[in-house]
Structures are given as structure tokens and as C-alpha cells.
Amino acid sequence: MAAITMRLPVARKAVGPSASSRGGEKHLVAPGDTITTDTGYMRGHGTYVDEEKLIASVAGAVERVNKLVCVKALKTRYNGEVGDIVVGRITEVQQKRWKVETNSRLDSVLLLSSMNLPGGELRRRSAEDELAMRDYLQEGDLISAEVQSVFSDGAVSLHTRSLKYGKLGQGVLVQVSPSLVKRQKTHFHDLPCGASVILGNNGFIWIYPTPEQKDEEAGGFTTNLEPVPLSEREVISRLRNCIVALVTQKLMLFDTSILYCYEASLPHQIKDIIKPEVMEEIVLETRQRLLDLEG
């Protein structure tokens, strides 16, 4: 039997202010704290007005843009924005649509008409397509899609109208808070260490082995079920542990930060990265390199 390490919970030591040496003090508030009594401000997310006072309703940092005051919480549900890439899991197959779970308040909707048919053909969806819906996507499948529009109550409508979206095959899913994924131009990255990663804006991150052929006519429906070699599996596991380390230290996730973290973790064994001390060390090194990059 292998030995199991047990750790007792101990108070976390606060991350020192020297670690994040960005300029400007952050104004941190908790629910019930008055932000300002000045009525000239408009209230944004995370605040409410009570007797002419602007009061915070979540715990987080106050952000002020001209006249708009809002409080940004650390951990929230995903709020859809048009054009975001999301990774989601099918929960239900309904009449002409699929319900997708995307770490948001309400399940997202993927209409049959927004889905690419195999072969990439364009035609009106008929009744046979409806009956064959379950052949394309079943409950429990993972897909990558783009947000088409947002309904008034916050539900999000998705589409997979490009060949790069569709059902996801073999890989590893990491679920993080949506606020930790940085907004960038592209969310599909091919990392030089030998794996690819999709950073969903909803906090679902998908790591998968880089496909060899770049042009896929299938449009993402056929899943590649060939066995993945051990070296690639190791790369993927290491990446997953790195992402978990970055998340526990609350660092923003984008391709450069993941790459630096991967390189910093190479001297350690894959299973050691989960240990708190090793995590701190790796993330500190990553932070240093990112600061050097900026400055």
C-alpha cells in the first residue's frame, strides 16, 4: 500500500502586499459597507441603494469608472457576453435544442439551427434532424461553443457555427471561477509543450492532446478515440496541476501564465505540484517572470 500524506488544516498566511505590486490601493468592501454617500454616482453590479447611501452587496474590490461604481466579487457565476467562448456539458436534449450547463445561473441553450451539421452542409433542419439530435450530442457530452446572444433573464444562447467548435474528445476538464480567466483575442491555444488548451470564459478549461491534422472536415463531431501516448498524458496532467496551482494562488489564467507555470514546475514531479509549499514556490516564480515581462 502506498503511504498517504495527511495534512491538518492550518490558518493560511496572507499573501504579502509585495507579491502584487501594482499601483493603487484596492478598496475592499464587505456586504453592508457603505461605499459612498455621494448621490452623484450611478450604481453598478454588486451594489444597492438604501436611503441615499450606496451600499455594497458582495465582498470584493470597488471599481470606479467615471460615474459608475461597481463591486467585483472574487467568485461569481458566469455572466454571458456576446462573443465569448464557453465550454459546456449537455444536460438535456429537448425538442429543438440542447440545454448546456456552463457554470452560470441558468442553463444555456444550444438551438438545433445553430449547430453545424456533419460535413458542414447548410440546409434547413427537418424533422429527421430533430429525431437524430441524440446521435450528435447526448447528455454528458462536452462541447465548445460561442455565445450568440443573451436572453433578458440572463440565459445564454450558444452557437457552434464554425469548424473549430463542436464536441470535445479526449482530454481533461478543469473547473475554475470565471473571474480568473483573462479576456483575450483568442482562447484556443496550442502550447509548445505539446498539448492544446481551450480557456472557456465560463471557467471551464479543457486540456487536450494537439491533433496532428489541422483541417477537420467533420466539424467536430467525430471524437478521436485513439489511445493517447504516455508522454502526452504526462504533459496534460502536469498542465492540469499547474492550472490548479495558479487557481489556488488566485493568479489570472492566460496562455503565457500557464506556460511559465509549466516551465517552472518541470523540476518537480507531477504529483508534488499539488502540495502547498511546492505550489507557492512555482507560482511565485511565475509571478516574477510575468512581472519581468511587463516591466
Add this chain to the structure above:
Amino acid sequence: PRQMRGSRSKALPDRALVNCQYSMATFSTGERRRRPHGDRQAGELALHLKQTFEAAILTRLYPRSQIDIYVQILQADGGNYCACVNAATLAVMDAGIPMRDYVCACSAGLAEDTPLADLSSPEEAAGGPRLVLALLPASGQIALLQLSARLHQERLEAALEAAGQACR
């Protein structure tokens, strides 16, 4: 806040539904008790928690969704409900759900004209009147007030004051 599980018909069209479940671990009290999931006390406390949090969470922002709060008592030594409320407040805040304010709860009682705050289980079992108060400290609004056993009206003020003091 997440999609309604269970019956869609119970979804409120303009607000979120707060769903609370309360359970006690078998090793929590003095003598080991068997799995009390259908316990009446558990149901009552869950209902109180639900009422308290419906008042505190800004549910209007989340139409048709549900918020689940699951609380489990690991060690019970008086003030079960108060500990639940305090822990659930922190959990809701950590999840980033907008609330009006912190909700702090404390119990108070009277022992021969002296108001006592935060009763422990021997003090509760002594049989005197017991007052449980859940407060929103910044605005001073009361979320829930519960009284068991009879209390003279004049004493009410003193006990209320003691509990309020302890909450702040």
C-alpha cells in the same frame, strides 16, 4: 444561484428560490444519535434558515434560479441555529451572491434577572426563556426573532439588548 432542479413549476418568475437543508452529524451531541434526516427539529431549523436568508439575499436579481444552502452540524453545544446562520452568511458571501448585509445570529436568555448571551447547551437545557436573534448589523434590521418559553415584557428589552450587543 443555478438552474432549478426538481420541478420547474416551483420556479418563481421574478426571484430566486432559496432552498435550505439542515442535518446533524451523528457524533455532534452528547449521546450518539441516529441519522435524523426526517427530524422535526431539522425541518423547523431549515425553514427558519430559509426565511432568514430570503430576507437577506437580494433574490430579485436572479429570476427562475435556485440557491441551495446545505448546513451540517459537526458539534452541537447550544446555539445550533446561530452557528448555522453565521456559517451560511460566510458561505453565501464567498460564493459572491449579493446580500444586503452580514447576518449575525446570537441566542440570549435570562437566568434570575441577568441576561446571558450565547447560551451553551447546559444553559439551554436549564429551562429558562430563550431568545434567538438574527440581525443585520449595519442597518440594525432584525431578520428573525424567536422566543421559546414565556418571558415578561419588561425583561424582553434587556434580553434583546444583550443578544444585539453580542451580534455586533
